[in-house]
Amino acid sequence: MNLDTSAVNVDTLPDYAPIPASSLGPAVNEQGYYVGRVERNLYWVTDGVYQCGFLTTPDGVILFDAPATLGHNIQRAIDEIAFANGVSNKVNYLIHSHHHADHASASSLFGNDITRIGHEETRKLMLRDNDPNRPAPEETYQDSRTLEIGGERIELGWHGSNHSPDNSYIYFPNHDTLMLVDVINVGWVPIYSLNLAVDVPGYIAAPDVALGYEWTHLISGHMGKLGSREDVETHKEFVNEIRDNLTQIFTTFDPTAYYQHYWPNMWASVAEHLDEVARRACAPLAAKYAGRIAAVDMDSFVLSTAVWILESLRLDLGLGIQVHP
Ligand SMILES: [Zn+2]
């Protein structure tokens, strides 16, 4: 078998709409990161795509996620802040939002002498994945847990599965901040299949859970900006519009022609039918959200997201599922 491994020809690549300036964050430095204060001793670090956070405390630094793309830049960012403020730069705690390698694989850079904390399912999944870059957290919690470290308060909450089964809400009540990763890509559309959501109803409900907390700043794990409550509302509006468009088209559109035309190739009928519903549901989005959300013209992300929501409408909510008479 010969697989095509040839280099891509950039002249044949498609063009996309310009990225709204409001979707981009501060410029990164020479090493490729930006570190900024969220509030008081809470900071965030980004490379423009991934984000993590950290608190400087008298008990050392508490790190929130360790994205692979930030890697050694995490300690560089901490050193920069710690040096400027005359506080410890030693990471003593790492709190994980969820088990995924992209947000956790710089963990091992901080050695074995730190306390790792995460949801019990995060521990189970990291043990299963057995990746030396991200040792499983030894300290876990089930539904909620309040941490008091170095005089700072951190409230961990698990409100059901969404993007992943183990995604935690990390709340900083004294910093007016929530960290919720891989649900809202601030200023950008969700990537493939609704940000790869393993639980679509849980993912669609998550922004309201987030808004149920009191906060001004959102550390969303992506992209180059901190989020606001308005960013969460824009994300909600976009995802709800896809869901509502799908519902309207799916329940009124007559697909009989596909099933007659392709019989007995049932998969051709299903694919053509559902893909067409998804295309029609997404058709108005690019014009409507241009300038508000980046990459709304990107079919691979937006259409796969619509197909995934449509399957959830059918399978989770029973839309259009008919019991044979
Ligand atoms: Zn993830």
Ligand SMILES: [Zn+2]
């Ligand atoms: Zn992510």
